[in-house]
Amino acid sequence: MAEATQASGEKKARPIVPFLRLGDRPHLVGKKCDQCGAVYLGNRVACSKCSSTGPFSEIPLSTKGSLWVYSIVHQSAPGIPTPYVAAIVDLPEGVSVRCNIIDVEPDPAKIPFGMPVEMITRKVREDKDGNDIVAFFFRPASKN
Amino acid sequence: MRSVYVLGVGMIKFGRYPDKDVPELAAQAALLALKDAGMAVKDIQLLASGNLLQANAMVGQRLLQQIGQTGIPVINVANACATGSTAFREAYFAVGSGEYEVAMAVGSEQMGKAGLLGGGGASREGSVEGILGSGLMPAVFGQAGVEHMRKHGTKMEHFAKISVKNHKHSTKNPLSQYQNEMDLDAVMKARMIAYPNTLYMCCPTGDGAAAAIVVSEAVMKKYGKKPVKVGCSVLTSDPWSERDLTLPDVSTLTRTAAKQAYERAGVGPEDLDLVELHDCFATAELLHYENLGLCKEGEAGRGVDEGWFAHGGKSPVNVSGGLLSKGHPLGATGVANIYEVVTHLRGEAGARQVEGAKVGLAHVIGLGSACTIHILTA
Numbered sequence: 444m445a446e447a448t449q450a451s452g453e454k455k456a457r458p459i460v461p462f463l464r465l466g467d468r469p470h471l472v473g474k475k476c477d478q479c480g481a482v483y484l485g486n487r488v489a490c491s492k493c494s495s496t497g498p499f500s501e502i503p504l505s506t507k508g509s510l511w512v513y514s515i516v517h518q519s520a521p522g523i524p525t526p527y528v529a530a531i532v533d534l535p536e537g538v539s540v541r542c543n544i545i546d547v548e549p550d551p552a553k554i555p556f557g558m559p560v561e562m563i564t565r566k567v568r569e570d571k572d573g574n575d576i577v578a579f580f581f582r583p584a585s586k587n
Numbered sequence: 588m589r590s591v592y593v594l595g596v597g598m599i600k601f602g603r604y605p606d607k608d609v610p611e612l613a614a615q616a617a618l619l620a621l622k623d624a625g626m627a628v629k630d631i632q633l634l635a636s637g638n639l640l641q642a643n644a645m646v647g648q649r650l651l652q653q654i655g656q657t658g659i660p661v662i663n664v665a666n667a668c669a670t671g672s673t674a675f676r677e678a679y680f681a682v683g684s685g686e687y688e689v690a691m692a693v694g695s696e697q698m699g700k701a702g703l704l705g706g707g708g709a710s711r712e713g714s715v716e717g718i719l720g721s722g723l724m725p726a727v728f729g730q731a732g733v734e735h736m737r738k739h740g741t742k743m744e745h746f747a748k749i750s751v752k753n754h755k756h757s758t759k760n761p762l763s764q765y766q767n768e769m770d771l772d773a774v775m776k777a778r779m780i781a782y783p784n785t786l787y788m789c790c791p792t793g794d795g796a797a798a799a800i801v802v803s804e805a806v807m808k809k810y811g812k813k814p815v816k817v818g819c820s821v822l823t824s825d826p827w828s829e830r831d832l833t834l835p836d837v838s839t840l841t842r843t844a845a846k847q848a849y850e851r852a853g854v855g856p857e858d859l860d861l862v863e864l865h866d867c868f869a870t871a872e873l874l875h876y877e878n879l880g881l882c883k884e885g886e887a888g889r890g891v892d893e894g895w896f897a898h899g900g901k902s903p904v905n906v907s908g909g910l911l912s913k914g915h916p917l918g919a920t921g922v923a924n925i926y927e928v929v930t931h932l933r934g935e936a937g938a939r940q941v942e943g944a945k946v947g948l949a950h951v952i953g954l955g956s957a958c959t960i961h962i963l964t965a
Contacts, residue, residue, distance in 0.1 A: 458712070459710060459712045460710045460715065461711075481827075483832070491827055511830070512730045512731075512734045512834065513730060513733060513782075514721070514725070514726045514727075514729030514730045514781045514783075515729075516717070516721055516725070516782075517780060518703070518725070518778070518779075518781070519703070519716070519717050519721065519723060519726075520702075520716055520717065520723065523716065523717035526779075527717065529717075529720040529721035529726045529729075529730070529781075530730075531720070531833050537829060539829060539830045539832075539833045541719055541720035541833040541834070543717070543718065543719065570713075576712050576713065578715070579719070
């Protein structure tokens with residue numbers, strides 16, 4: 444099937460990580476332990492909080508959250524543009540997300556703790572078949 | 588467990604040794620420890636070798652090929668930055684269990700100019716570092732420092748002052764990779780790596796090795812050296828906490844270990860004459876003042892301002908120069924901490940001696956995560 448797609452030249456957007464869902468309303472999904480309620484990004488063989496072997500439910504995560512902490516990265520691995528704001532964002536479902544904060548000045552005075560943020564998606568590169576690889580970012584939440 | 592003592596320690600100057608290989612560095616440290624103990628390699632009954640970057644390369648056996656292949660059991664240990672201290676713990680258990688009378692731990696590493704460690708990892712769709720935040724150590728420990736700023740109003744200057752302190756300490760340690768005094772202005776204005784840590788608030792990469800020989804009480808008495816007892820050996824891994832998987836929770840990890848360590852050794856933080864703790868970044872050191880109970884929650888910034896943790900202060904921390912200036916060759920670090928504490932407890936630390944030191948603590952964090960604490964008593 445993949446070969447057929449290639450031959451027809453039809454390109455497809457692919458999420459950079461499995462817990463990102465694209466489509467009309469892009470969002471992250473978590474796995475929730477039905478026993479204790481802990482939520483993860485990605486799968487577990489058994490719950491890392493309560494050790495229950497499940498079941499786990501897949502739940503959609505809010506696209507709005509709040510900034511917990513950040514660092515402003517000025518030196519990184521080769522090929523990564525700097526400076527950028529690396530952050531931990533808390534979502535209301537009790538899960539935190541490692542992400543970049545965009546559309547902010549890389550200046551501690553301009554990045555308030557607890558700032559409301561919202562998720563957006565952007566193409567970051569193409570895979571070898573020319574499909575878009577799409578990642579998620581957080582930015583200061585719009586007022587409305 | 589029976590009592591275990593440190594009979595011999597050795598350490599080569601941390602730095603860069605491009606003309607040597609890892610087994611040679613490790614062998615030099617091992618020979619120094621054997622000389623210190625008054626032993627020969629034939630006296631060693633078990634070897635625990637800590638090395639991270641060559642974890643699959645049988646460094647322990649290759650070390651013995653350099654100094655004497657006696658056929659003893661060798662354990663090769665890898666546990667991130669806690670590699671050396673975990674190797675020491677293996678040697679400690681070998682003797683403490685009663686199975687062996689004499690065991691040696693050697694920690695070694697050759698990093699060269701390895702660059703930044705860690706990383707955000709990769710998914711099936713390629714690297715996510717710098718796209719989905721950062722898993723590189725400077726950003727991780729930058730965020731951990733910012734978390735303390737958020738909770739307690741700590742300032743960047745507080746972290747910078749820790750770098751100033753440790754660089755000053757290192758001027759009196761001939762085995763330190765760097766021995767340069769650094770003023771606050773120089774630290775604050777240095778190139779920013781990952782806020783709030785500037786270049787001098789990040790430990791360097793480097794090469795190095797350290798070794799320690801642990802023995803039973805009977806052997807200790809026979810060799811007649813000033814006894815240094817291993818009061819406890821604690822190892823923890825990261826317990827569940829909500830943010831641990833995105834921001835490694837080095838604080839809970841260390842607090843759990845500290846509680847166990849103080850209980851097992853029968854001492855409290857107020858009894859410690861010196862502490863060697865894991866200052867991979869200046870931000871990390873500040874967190875660990877509170878994590879180890881050296882000051883109260885939220886008081887670390889004030890303690891820094893008032894010099895509590897400087898040589899001569901009420902709770903001297905990293906009088907060796909710490910990872911920030913002494914260096915942090917990963918697998919060597921945990922054994923080098925033991926070297927430092929033992930040297931003070933024997934009263935052999937020269938210009939940097941903490942006078943009358945009787946109790947010392949060595950703390951190491953490996954991200955991923957592992958925490959070791961050893962409390963040693965004279």
